[in-house]
Amino acid sequence: MILTKSLEKFGDYVMLMTRVFSAPDRWSEFFRRYIAEVYKLGIDSIAIVVTISLFIGAVITIQVSLNIMSPLIPAYTVGLVTRDTLILEFSSSIMSLILAGKIGSNIASEIGTMRVTEQIDALDIMGVNSANYLILPKIIALVTFIPVLVVFSMFTGLMGGYLIASFTGMISTAKYIYGLQSFFVEYYIWYSIIKSFFFAFVISSVASYYGYNARGGALEVGKASTDSVVVSSVMILLLDVLLTNLLLQ
């Protein structure tokens, strides 16, 4: 029963995506909406990404330095572990889970409200491909802007570690920076960015799907928003396992 329902939903999702990925009715309108979505979904998320990354970077530094305090392990390891933790997992996967909550609920509730107030019906009646008009700019905006968020997250996370090192003196800043530079693998940055493209697509498309198919009133819009966050979070975790296996082997 659950399997049938899930397959039905997946089929609906694929059908919706075929409508989304078609040529826009008006390219100028698409670009106007794309810019607006970059601002709303991307630039408006920088503050939360920076804040969370700064604190998590600091916390990772404290945790690592407390847990590996041993004369056998060099102090610069703190910088190295903080860097790899942030770059490999936090800035792409964990940040995407956070963005699934912020951006996903925003998209699902916006499109869901448009659905229940018949604004989507109004678009359809006019002959506008409502799925393409509403959803495509959101997906393209998030997929193209997420590398910026990932890089911001990496940088501010490492800065958080640096600040905590300089304020608490748990580790000297020189050793921390030496750790950041040690055994650096550039590919890890690309690996993180590649993963984030997939996560951005999942966040925006799943949230749009739930919003677009919301029926009823405020209660259903709220449920669509919650469901979108839950499903996209699970999808991100599954994809994380799959992509890590594929990209780091």
Add this chain to the structure above:
Amino acid sequence: MIEVKNIVKSFEGKTILHDISATFYAGKTNLIIGQSGSGKTVLMKSIVGLIRPESGQVLYNGKDLLKMNSSEVRTLRSEIGMLFQGSALFDSLTVLENVMFPLKMFTRQSMVERVKRAEFCLERVNIKGVNNLYPSEISGGMQKRVAIARAIALNPKYLFCDEPNSGLDPRTSIVIDELVSDITKEYNMTTIINTHDMNSVMGIGENIVFLNKGHKEWVGTKEEIFTAKNEALDDFVFASNLFKMVKKYVVKENLESFFDNKSGK
């Protein structure tokens, strides 16, 4: 002219529309009336193509909507204007941008031409001085009028109004009814209105289709309602004491004089 023939529609095994056939004429205000849950909205959404019926035909000047290809549907949609129950104006656009939206999507007009046309449509529905306000900043009656202006922006051949008076006070309702009726005559449109407002029925009902529990029960004009021999229609139309009194007066006195007085002749 729009004809529907033998429309059947069910949701989750429950039949909502039972073999509905009706004709809606150009240049007339065609009303679909019935209680809440009688299938009015489903019928209207089936006619405009938002819902696909299981069987039947929806003929726009003889051409079946259900057999049209996507480009034909797109062309037809550009000839349709619709006023939704809750106005369905786009929250993120101003009043002027809402009216300009269909022009922007479907014409090659310049910005100046679009603004000119949108301002003309807004003036036609007696809206002034709110061009730069957002829908949430204007009253419900104004929202309806802006929605009418948006619906007529592309000079449609067909106008659909789903409960245009819901949530409006009686005076504003009359204004909206008269506006829709005037525009219908002016542009010779085929207008279909879903309503359960008896003031609208008595005011502008030129061709009335009465639905009851998904069945077409009766078709006629506002004048014929008073002499109709249909129990369900009688129960629906003359449910209020006011209309019971009106019926008594009309049957006793003169039907023609009643409607002449009502239209202010």
